[in-house]
Amino acid sequence: MSQAFQPFDLERIMSDWEQVVEYNLSESGAHPMKLKELLAYDPDLMDHMLETxxxxxxxxxxxxxxxxxxxxxxxxxxxxxxxxxxxxxxxxxxxxxxxxxxxxxxxxxxxxxxxxxxxxxxxxxxxxxxxxxxxxxxxxxxxxxxxxxxxxxxxxxxxxxxxxxxxxxxxxxxxxxxxxxxxxxxxxxxxxxxxxxxxxxxxxxxxxxxxxxxxxxxxxxxxxxxxxxxxxxxxxxxxxxxxxxxxxxxxxxxxxxxxxxxxxxxxxxxxxREQIFARTRRYIRNGWTNYEPWLKENEDILGLVSPQASAISLVRYNLNMDSVTLVNRLIREKSVLIGPGDYFGVPNHIRISYGLPPDYLNPGLERIADFLRQVAAEEGSSTAAGA
Ligand SMILES: Cc1ncc(COP(=O)(O)O)c(C=O)c1O
Structure with missing residues (x-):
C-alpha cells in the first residue's frame, strides 16, 4: 500500500505564520533587498523594463x-x-x-x-x-x-x-x-x-x-x-x-x-554580485555580533556549533519539550516564529535566523529567551511535583 502524501511541514508552518507573527526569525536568507537598491546598479534599466x-x-x-x-x-x-x-x-x-x-x-x-x-x-x-x-x-x-x-x-x-x-x-x-x-x-x-x-x-x-x-x-x-x-x-x-x-x-x-x-x-x-554578497555578509556578520552574546547568556539552555555560512543556526536546547510543540507555543505565546529541528530531521534543536537588523533581531531573541526560561521553570516544577 502506498504511504500517505508527505506535506512540506517546514514551508507550511512558515506560510501560516511568517506574515502574522511580530518577530519572524525563521527566514533563512539575509534581509531582502529593495527593488530600488538593485536598480541603483543600472540607472537605465527601469526605462528598459517599462518598455518590456x-x-x-x-x-x-x-x-x-x-x-x-x-x-x-x-x-x-x-x-x-x-x-x-x-x-x-x-x-x-x-x-x-x-x-x-x-x-x-x-x-x-x-x-x-x-x-x-x-x-x-x-x-x-x-x-x-x-x-x-x-x-x-x-x-x-x-x-x-x-x-x-x-x-x-x-x-x-x-x-x-x-x-x-x-x-x-x-x-x-x-x-x-x-x-x-x-x-x-x-x-x-x-x-x-x-x-x-x-x-x-x-x-x-x-x-x-x-x-x-x-x-x-x-x-x-x-x-x-x-x-x-x-x-x-x-x-x-x-x-x-x-x-x-x-x-x-x-x-x-x-x-x-x-x-x-x-x-x-x-x-x-x-x-x-560582489557588492550584493558583501551586503549579505554584512547582515550575517552584524547579526552574529548581536546573536553570539545572546547565546552565551543562555548557554545553560542552548548549545551551538557556530555556523560557517548562512544567516541561520541550528541550536540544541536542554528541555524535554519536543521542537514542534515548542515552536507552536512560542508562536502563540510570544508571537515569534523560528524553525523546529524536527522539520530538518534533528529533534531537540531549533533553527534561528540572525541575519536581521538589530532593532528587530534583539527583541525577538529576548522573547525566545523569556519563553525558554518559562518552559524550563514549568519542567522544573512538574519534575519536582512528580518526584
Ligand atoms: C536549501 C534550500 N533549497 C531551496 C530553497 C528554496 O528556495 P527558492 O526561494 O530559491 O525556491 C530553500 C528555501 O528556504 C532552501 O533553504
Missing amino acids: ELGYGWANGSPQLREAIAQYYPGATSDNVLVTIGCIEANYITYQTLLQPGDEVAIQVPNYLQGWGIAQNLGATRKTFSLDPDRRWALNIDEMNAAVTDQTKLITLCNPNNPTGQILTEVEMDAVLQAVEHSGAYLLADEIYAGAERETDDVTSTFYGRHDRVISAGSMSKSYGLPGLRVGWLVGPTDLISQLWTRHEYLTLSTAILSNHHLAPLALRPDV
Whole structure:
C-alpha cells in the first residue's frame, strides 16, 4: 500500500505564520533587498523594463541569463543551465526526473527536507547520512558510504548546509564524489547558500565540474537576498538539462519576464554580485555580533556549533519539550516564529535566523529567551511535583 502524501511541514508552518507573527526569525536568507537598491546598479534599466512587453519570455531562461549563471560554474556554458522558479522547482524536477518508485535516494540530514518529502511522494526508498553534531557537523563519511549502494539513483545534500550553516571540507567533497563514482548515482548539490559565508569572503566551491553526474542547484533567494525575483537554476550535463526542461514545461513553463530578462542578469553581473554578497555578509556578520552574546547568556539552555555560512543556526536546547510543540507555543505565546529541528530531521534543536537588523533581531531573541526560561521553570516544577 502506498504511504500517505508527505506535506512540506517546514514551508507550511512558515506560510501560516511568517506574515502574522511580530518577530519572524525563521527566514533563512539575509534581509531582502529593495527593488530600488538593485536598480541603483543600472540607472537605465527601469526605462528598459517599462518598455518590456509582458510576454512569457524564454521558457528555459534567456540566453543572457543562462550565460550569466554559467560563468560561475567551471566549464559550463548556457547549454548546461536551466532557469526555474526558484531552487524549489529546481530540486523538485530533479527528483521527478531521476527517481522512479522503488529507487533508492541517499539524503543528507540535517537538511531542508524538501527532498525527503518528494522522495516519499514519488515512492522512492529513502536512506539518510548525517552531519555529526559532536564533530562540529562534520560529514559522517562511513554512514554516507553505507547509505549509498549500487541501487542508489540520487545522492542529495545542501552545501553550505541548511540548517547548520556548515561547509563541507575538500576531503568530505572528495568522499561524496567517490560515492557518486562507485554507485553510478547522480549528485544533486543544493548550493543556494554559496556566497553567504560568515567567516570568509571566498564563495563556497561548487561540486559542478568535478564529476559528469553532478547537478548543482542555485537561486537568487538566499545569498543574493532577492527571493521575490523567484529565479533559480540547475547546472548539469546537457542531456539531463534537456530532460529536466521537459518537466519544467509541464510545471511552470517560464519564470516572470522582468526577472528573467532584466533583474536576475543585473544581479549576476560580476561587479554587482560582489557588492550584493558583501551586503549579505554584512547582515550575517552584524547579526552574529548581536546573536553570539545572546547565546552565551543562555548557554545553560542552548548549545551551538557556530555556523560557517548562512544567516541561520541550528541550536540544541536542554528541555524535554519536543521542537514542534515548542515552536507552536512560542508562536502563540510570544508571537515569534523560528524553525523546529524536527522539520530538518534533528529533534531537540531549533533553527534561528540572525541575519536581521538589530532593532528587530534583539527583541525577538529576548522573547525566545523569556519563553525558554518559562518552559524550563514549568519542567522544573512538574519534575519536582512528580518526584
Ligand atoms: C536549501 C534550500 N533549497 C531551496 C530553497 C528554496 O528556495 P527558492 O526561494 O530559491 O525556491 C530553500 C528555501 O528556504 C532552501 O533553504
